Amino acid sequence: MKFLYLVLLITLPSQAAEDANIELLNNHITVEVTSHNTTNFDESKIWGILDNAGADAARTAGKGHPLSDKLNNEINYQINLSALTKALKTKNTPAAKTLLSSNPQWRSCQRIQWLWLSLQNEIATGYGPKAQQEYRYIQQNCPVHALSTTQKVMAWTSNSAWPNILTEYKKSTGYDAQSYAKLSYQVQLATLSNNPNNKNTVAKTVTLKKDSKGAELLAWQYLNEKNYTASLSWFNQASQWAGKNSQKLIEGKLLSLSGLERHQEFDQLQKQWIKKYPTLTQLAANPQADALTKTCQSQPTNCLMLLSEINELTPQQHILAGWQWYKLQRPLTAKRSFEHALKALSEDTDDYQQAKYGYSLALNKAGFKQYSQQLASKLTYQTHQVAASKQTMSEHVSAAFEKKNYQYVIDNAALYEKKFGPDVWLTEIKGWSYHNQKKSTKAIETFQSLANAYPYETKFKDALKVAKCARSKLSSSCN
Numbered sequence: 001m002k003f004l005y006l007v008l009l010i011t012l013p014s015q016a017a018e019d020a021n022i023e024l025l026n027n028h029i030t031v032e033v034t035s036h037n038t039t040n041f042d043e044s045k046i047w048g049i050l051d052n053a054g055a056d057a058a059r060t061a062g063k064g065h066p067l068s069d070k071l072n073n074e075i076n077y078q079i080n081l082s083a084l085t086k087a088l089k090t091k092n093t094p095a096a097k098t099l100l101s102s103n104p105q106w107r108s109c110q111r112i113q114w115l116w117l118s119l120q121n122e123i124a125t126g127y128g129p130k131a132q133q134e135y136r137y138i139q140q141n142c143p144v145h146a147l148s149t150t151q152k153v154m155a156w157t158s159n160s161a162w163p164n165i166l167t168e169y170k171k172s173t174g175y176d177a178q179s180y181a182k183l184s185y186q187v188q189l190a191t192l193s194n195n196p197n198n199k200n201t202v203a204k205t206v207t208l209k210k211d212s213k214g215a216e217l218l219a220w221q222y223l224n225e226k227n228y229t230a231s232l233s234w235f236n237q238a239s240q241w242a243g244k245n246s247q248k249l250i251e252g253k254l255l256s257l258s259g260l261e262r263h264q265e266f267d268q269l270q271k272q273w274i275k276k277y278p279t280l281t282q283l284a285a286n287p288q289a290d291a292l293t294k295t296c297q298s299q300p301t302n303c304l305m306l307l308s309e310i311n312e313l314t315p316q317q318h319i320l321a322g323w324q325w326y327k328l329q330r331p332l333t334a335k336r337s338f339e340h341a342l343k344a345l346s347e348d349t350d351d352y353q354q355a356k357y358g359y360s361l362a363l364n365k366a367g368f369k370q371y372s373q374q375l376a377s378k379l380t381y382q383t384h385q386v387a388a389s390k391q392t393m394s395e396h397v398s399a400a401f402e403k404k405n406y407q408y409v410i411d412n413a414a415l416y417e418k419k420f421g422p423d424v425w426l427t428e429i430k431g432w433s434y435h436n437q438k439k440s441t442k443a444i445e446t447f448q449s450l451a452n453a454y455p456y457e458t459k460f461k462d463a464l465k466v467a468k469c470a471r472s473k474l475s476s477s478c479n
Contacts, residue, residue: 192221410430
């Protein structure tokens, strides 16, 4: 019996340790007991693997180790997020619905990517009541993501849904009036071809903003309608506001003059710009030529005119149209053309990859940077990835120059050249960045290299003169 009591005295405390708190005797004294699952294992390495190599690698590395609930939950989330992304990409709707319904705990603003994929899943079948409800949920509950969510939904839907989308954004507590105005203006421009009656309304906004791109879009619209007097007027206005004449602006003016049968002015303008833009000689050809492919190589407006005469476009012709709109700085219209092609093509075809590449570039140019970069990273062909990367990098440099972050321009222009090779435009703004930093010697060297490479380009000679004068203000040539 004594032996039995002794055993009980030894074993009872051991069993009681399974409880979080143990009451000793009746004195209401409690002792905090550490769980038997706690170890001294440092899981920071597993977090690092999760961040750098992904959830599958982290799960493999964590096998046999007692991981925290927080880390286990994060690994599980990342694995399911990847599975849901794949299900949407492959249009495996049943799998997507199962993943979403099985994990309601991730419907939170902290897991905004999960909410976005849930929203994308609803939009896949159209912007109906469920999709609108999901979009409204994010706008009302996650105001910090209101703008980015709006941009994503506009990228996933046709422009017929955009008014409703912008209305919901305006109701959000995350609403920003300036961002709304920009989106609303983009929508007006993007739908101009579908709503030609809005030209007067758009024209007022374009004039108020003195927006050269908007003026050019109006000009192309009038040209498409064969209102050559109005198109020439708007092309001239676009040139004035832009302060320069791009090739596409000269093309528009020439086409307008041709339509007005002002042949002498046509010849004078063509001769004036033929050295800088040699392909302008092709505008002398009949714009109604049968060779569609040849026309589309250099005459985007004419190409689109010919395509508009075709009753039903093939997916390949939609891709062709997308590139023409992209050349004409109409990214949202280009986006729609590429979307038509993507819907009709199989993912394992070269045409599909070409359309996807164009789609990512159009999204990027339209302002949907985050989504376009996600698409670009998943492009199949290396050449497409490089082209998308070049555009993104050059845009970052351009934005830095506008913000007067000149050192960023200099460093990243050099990085761009090392990665992709020299670029005339980047070299030029690098020179101006040196000039603005009062690094005259560097600026002179940069502009001198451009002047040597392009001896007939007067702007590089002018830039070189400015840089030299900044170093030697006493020179008589600077007066």
